[in-house]
Structure formats: C-alpha cells, structure tokens
Amino acid sequence: MIITVVNQSANIADEQLQMVIRAVNRQISEDFEPYWSLGATLRLEGKSSNTPNKLSLPDMRGDAVLYLWDKVDVPGALGYHDANARGIPFGFVFTELSHELNEEWTVTLLHEALELIADPLVILLVAGPHPSEDRTVFHWYEMSDAVQGEIYKIDEVEVSNFLLPLYFTPDAEPGSRNDFLGRSYGGKTLESFGINPGGYIGFFDPKLGKHVTFANAGDSRAMERLAVKKKWSAGRRSSRTHAWSRERAATAAARPAPRAAAVKSGKQFTQID
Numbered sequence: 001m002i003i004t005v006v007n008q009s010a011n012i013a014d015e016q017l018q019m020v021i022r023a024v025n026r027q028i029s030e031d032f033e034p035y036w037s038l039g040a041t042l043r044l045e046g047k048s049s050n051t052p053n054k055l056s057l058p059d060m061r062g063d064a065v066l067y068l069w070d071k072v073d074v075p076g077a078l079g080y081h082d083a084n085a086r087g088i089p090f091g092f093v094f095t096e097l098s099h100e101l102n103e104e105w106t107v108t109l110l111h112e113a114l115e116l117i118a119d120p121l122v123i124l125l126v127a128g129p130h131p132s133e134d135r136t137v138f139h140w141y142e143m144s145d146a147v148q149g150e151i152y153k154i155d156e157v158e159v160s161n162f163l164l165p166l167y168f169t170p171d172a173e174p175g176s177r178n179d180f181l182g183r184s185y186g187g188k189t190l191e192s193f194g195i196n197p198g199g200y201i202g203f204f205d206p207k208l209g210k211h212v213t214f215a216n217a218g219d220s221r222a223m224e225r226l227a228v229k230k231k232w233s234a235g236r237r238s239s240r241t242h243a244w245s246r247e248r249a250a251t252a253a254a255r256p257a258p259r260a261a262a263v264k265s266g267k268q269f270t271q272i273d
C-alpha cells in the first residue's frame with residue numbers, strides 16, 4: 001500500500017516532513033507490520049493546487065492520500081480520514097488542532113496513517129463489551145485511540161503508541177500484549193477493550209442507536225482532548241453514521257459477548273457523548 005502525502009501546510013517545510021515520513025515508515029515496517037501483517041509506505045508528493053480536491057483527488061498517486069493541512073477542514077477531527085465517493089481513502093492531519101492540544105503533529109500523522117492501513121474505508125466495527133454495562137456494543141476499529149496519550153520516539157520524531165490484535169478479543173489471552181509499548185499503570189497493563197490514561201474509545205451502541213465515546217473517569221487529559229474535538233463537532237463519528245444500514249445488519253447478526261471485561265475490572269468510566 002502506498003500512502004501519498006501532500007504538504008498543504010504553510011508552516012512545515014518539505015525537508016522537515018521528509019524526515020518525519022522516514023521515521024513513520026520505520027515505525028510501520030519495524031513496529032506495526034510484524035504484529036498486524038499489514039503495512040504501507042508513505043511517500044511525499046507534490047500538490048496540484050492550493051486547496052485539496054476531495055472529489056477528484058488530482059494528487060492521488062498511490063492507494064490513499066494524506067494531506068498535511070493547517071486549517072480545520074472537517075469538524076471534529078484531530079486528523080480526519082474518510083473515503084470519497086469513488087471509494088479512494090484519504091485523510092487530513094490538521095496542525096491547528098494538534099497545536100491547540102499541545103501535541104506534535106507528527107503523532108497525529110502516524111495515528112492517521114495507521115488508521116488508513118487498518119480501516120481505509122472507515123467501515124469496520126468489532127463486537128465487544130460495553131465499558132460499564134454487561135452487554136455488547138460495536139467498537140471502532142481504531143489503532144491508537146485507547147492509547148492516544150502515549151508517545152515514543154523514532155529518530156527523535158515523536159510517534160503514537162498503537163494497539164495490538166489481541167486488544168480486540170473479549171477475553172484476555174495468557175501472556176498476551178494488547179499495545180506496543182505495554183506501559184503499566186498501577187501494576188496493570190492495558191486490558192482487552194480497555195483505556196489507558198489520556199486515551200478514549202468509541203463505539204456504536206445498538207441500545208441507544210448512536211455512536212458514543214468513553215474515557216476513564218477523572219482523566220482530565222482525555223477530557224481536554226475530547227472537548228477540543230467536540231468544539232469542532234464530530235467528524236470521524238459523523239462519517240461512521242453514514243454506514244447506518246450496514247451497522248444495523250451487523251447488530252442483528254451479532255452474538256452477545258461472553259462477559260463485560262471492563263465491569264469485572266472494577267474500573268470507572270465516563271461517557272462523553
């Protein structure tokens with residue numbers, strides 16, 4: 001998979017972006033792909049105009065495209081990706097939102113690249129436990145949301161932690177690791193469908209008939225992050241609601257989860273919306 005990167009930012013030079021792309025490509029090939037067996041290569045290209053064209057995507061020279069963009073183009077996104085009418089995946093990394101959150105845009109770039117690799121058309125949901133009730137919901141197939149607050153460096157470039165495949169299993173596997181860094185909080189690492197400090201999760205709730213987000217109760221950093229996103233509306237969640245008919249079919253066919261792992265863990269969660 002080739003992900004074209006187009007630099008529409010007035011504040012980030014191509015030379016700087018090339019150094020970041022090199023680090024992100026290293027993370028994908030050396031850290032992400034060995035666990036997921038999914039890979040991609042980011043490649044910086046030129047730009048045909050001063051404004052990205054979402055419909056015809058004239059800058060499309062690969063399998064997907066990511067624009068680095070200063071202004072917020074799509075409400076509610078720290079880095080938004082969706083697919084256009086022709087089904088070609090594309091996304092945006094908004095430096096304005098990264099700045100407001102006091103986070104490096106490089107973290108968002110990696111986050112969005114991983115989302116394009118794992119769920120390019122933004123259509124995948126995974127049946128799993130509700131964080132505070134004993135019933136099944138359909139979790140977003142997001143690679144970094146639950147560990148959004150954790151970063152590490154590659155070649156001095158800050159990149160985002162990410163989830164591993166066993167995170168999306170309803171029960172803990174013996175000796176399993178659910179995220180790449182495996183940081184411990186209170187002597188415990190991330191549980192399946194759990195949330196680390198600074199992170200959050202989103203899912204479609206068939207009982208409520210809508211998408212909702214949850215964070216750990218009292219997590220001020222997660223609340224701050226979601227408040228900034230909410231101020232710009234709900235971009236990525238809105239894109240998911242267009243797939244309502246597919247989600248209804250998935251809901252009807254789903255089996256109840258064996259147990260609600262979050263309930264038994266004793267953790268407290270807060271619903272955001």
